[in-house]
Amino acid sequence: MIRIRFHGRGGHGTKTASRVVGTAAFLSGYQAQDSPYYGAERRGAAVVAYTRVDEAPILERGAIDQPDLIVVADETLLDAADAQVLSGQSTASAIFVNAQDAGPLKENFGIAPPVVAVDLTTLTLEILGSASALSSGLAAAAAAMSGIIVQEHFVAALREEFAQLGLEREETEKNVQVGVRVFEQISPVEIHAPSTGMEIEMATVSYENPLLSTPSVLHAGNAEARPTGTWRVERPVVDPDICTRCGLCFVRCPDGAIALDEDGFPVIDYDHCKGCMICQQICPLRAIESKKETRAW
Numbered sequence: 001m002i003r004i005r006f007h008g009r010g011g012h013g014t015k016t017a018s019r020v021v022g023t024a025a026f027l028s029g030y031q032a033q034d035s036p037y038y039g040a041e042r043r044g045a046a047v048v049a050y051t052r053v054d055e056a057p058i059l060e061r062g063a064i065d066q067p068d069l070i071v072v073a074d075e076t077l078l079d080a081a082d083a084q085v086l087s088g089q090s091t092a093s094a095i096f097v098n099a100q101d102a103g104p105l106k107e108n109f110g111i112a113p114p115v116v117a118v119d120l121t122t123l124t125l126e127i128l129g130s131a132s133a134l135s136s137g138l139a140a141a142a143a144a145m146s147g148i149i150v151q152e153h154f155v156a157a158l159r160e161e162f163a164q165l166g167l168e169r170e171e172t173e174k175n176v177q178v179g180v181r182v183f184e185q186i187s188p189v190e191i192h193a194p195s196t197g198m199e200i201e202m203a204t205v206s207y208e209n210p211l212l213s214t215p216s217v218l219h220a221g222n223a224e225a226r227p228t229g230t231w232r233v234e235r236p237v238v239d240p241d242i243c244t245r246c247g248l249c250f251v252r253c254p255d256g257a258i259a260l261d262e263d264g265f266p267v268i269d270y271d272h273c274k275g276c277m278i279c280q281q282i283c284p285l286r287a288i289e290s291k292k293e294t295r296a297w
Contacts, residue, residue, distance in 0.1 A: 001054040008073030013135025018049035020139035024157035025053040046083040066091040094189040136175040140182035147188030232275030242287035249279035
């Protein structure tokens with residue numbers, strides 16, 4: 001699996017870049033997953049997005065803390081405390097930065113992995129007339145560095161994603177031009193041995209008594225002395241052959257007149273059951289029957 005982490009600022013198109021790479025990888029025959037991190041949704045705030053690519057189904061979810069590639073849209077993020085761009089750099093095979101020169105970056109910020117630098121801002125400004133969004137160049141850098149995405153599929157992904165964003169054809173083709181220029185400048189990076197990432201462990205979930213997770217008042221106090229079962233007009237009767245021991249009747253009984261036996265089956269305290277029949281209404285399998293109370297008054 002190749003794990004790519006994108007860092008940018010609100011308005012750079014960081015989320016779009018991650019989507020383009022995910023779509024390009026999918027078009028190239030890979031499994032892909034891309035997801036942004038939402039929080040500071042305002043222009044200029046530090047944002048991050050993630051893309052995972054693999055030949056096998058991807059079972060990981062959430063943030064990437066052991067990236068194989070880090071893509072940075074703004075070099076000022078390298079020392080921004082809230083961005084944590086260099087977190088996990090020990091597993092990264094390379095870091096791309098939107099900058100003119102890679103040399104000073106390694107020295108000034110203590111970057112261990114190789115740094116690839118391309119001035120996306122100037123290139124985007126030259127072709128688009130504005131450098132507010134850098135998604136094409138960022139996606140191109142990640143796609144080219146990964147070494148698994150061909151230019152044809154990358155261009156197709158750009159057009160597909162920008163069409164979904166509602167960009168005019170002319171604007172889309174300018175973005176394609178930016179992407180191709182960057183893609184052709186960057187050589188594939190040799191990705192280190194796959195990082196371990198998350199360990200997936202399947203757990204067997206056993207049946208547990210609902211008392212473990214139900215906030216219950218278990219002390220009856222003087223309520224036991226008052227036989228409210230005499231108020232009943234209807235009597236709920238549980239059919240154990242249908243009951244699946246889901247515990248919903250136990251949880252929803254407003255008077256706590258239903259307990260669970262040692263096997264998890266509901267046991268109704270008829271001395272205090274008022275016959276509201278909420279248990280019958282809540283039972284998903286209709287395992288509780290309503291019978292007319294025949295007690296003489």
